[in-house]
Amino acid sequence: GDSVTQMEGPVTLSEEAFLTINCTYTATGYPSLFWYVQYPGEGLQLLLKATKADDKGSNKGFEATYRKETTSFHLEKGSVQVSDSAVYFCALSEGAAGNKLTFGGGTRVLVKP
Amino acid sequence: DTGVSQNPRHKITKRGQNVTFRCDPISEHNRLYWYRQTLGQGPEFLTYFQNEAQLEKSRLLSDRFSAERPKGSFSTLEIQRTEQGDSAMYLCASSLETGGPFFGQGTRLTVV
Numbered sequence: 536g537d538s539v540t541q542m543e544g545p546v547t548l549s550e551e552a553f554l555t556i557n558c559t560y561t562a563t564g565y566p567s568l569f570w571y572v573q574y575p576g577e578g579l580q581l582l583l584k585a586t587k588a589d590d591k592g593s594n595k596g597f598e599a600t601y602r603k604e605t606t607s608f609h610l611e612k613g614s615v616q617v618s619d620s621a622v623y624f625c626a627l628s629e630g631a632a633g634n635k636l637t638f639g640g641g642t643r644v645l646v647k648p
Numbered sequence: 649d650t651g652v653s654q655n656p657r658h659k660i661t662k663r664g665q666n667v668t669f670r671c672d673p674i675s676e677h678n679r680l681y682w683y684r685q686t687l688g689q690g691p692e693f694l695t696y697f698q699n700e701a702q703l704e705k706s707r708l709l710s711d712r713f714s715a716e717r718p719k720g721s722f723s724t725l726e727i728q729r730t731e732q733g734d735s736a737m738y739l740c741a742s743s744l745e746t747g748g749p750f751f752g753q754g755t756r757l758t759v760v
Binding site (some may be wrong): 584615 | 681683688689691692693696704720735739741748749750752753754
């Protein structure tokens with residue numbers, strides 16, 4: 536079945552550092568890929584998505600590129616802020632976006648001033 | 649607020665009691681999903697509706713769990729004869745047929 540694997544956290548960074556969170560997936564078809572973020576005490580928020588190979592999703596300075604050849608969707612941000620401290624979840628859905636999501640286990644990111 | 653709304657936000661119940669949670673999706677969204685999230689894990693899919701039809705149920709959804717979406721609007725998730733293992737965050741999400749699902753803030757259930 537479908538699965539998503541994320542790098543384990545916590546990831547601790549200093550402000551203005553470069554952030555990468557690795558995500559790889561296994562799927563039978565051509566999934567859509569997502570990154571969700573969960574800030575402390577809040578619900579999951581859709582951060583960005585990509586629906587086909589080589590698409591790049593971007594939002595709030597975060598980017599991720601759908602790499603079919605490596606089955607990956609790594610999240611990157613060039614200069615993190617303390618306010619980026621959160622748990623980040625990679626997810627996929629089979630077929631068109633809007634179908635049920637399969638999530639990775641989440642990666643906690645802590646940005647220190 | 650036009651986001652997904654879930655009530656209650658927190659529920660503490662004794663083992664063996666029944667509980668019901670409500671989800672109000674974004675108004676134009678025809679798809680509605682329920683997920684369960686335990687501490688330190690990613691959300692796990694439970695069930696989903698397209699309009700009022702329940703189209704898929706996970707095998708995680710035991711016979712003690714039932715979900716409804718009358719008239720294709722709000723949805724309820726009921727857990728009968730709660731067990732301590734049911735303690736979790738229950739998340740509702742909604743979407744159009746295309747587009748990433750949008751999540752509510754969840755209902756945290758504690759079974760004591």
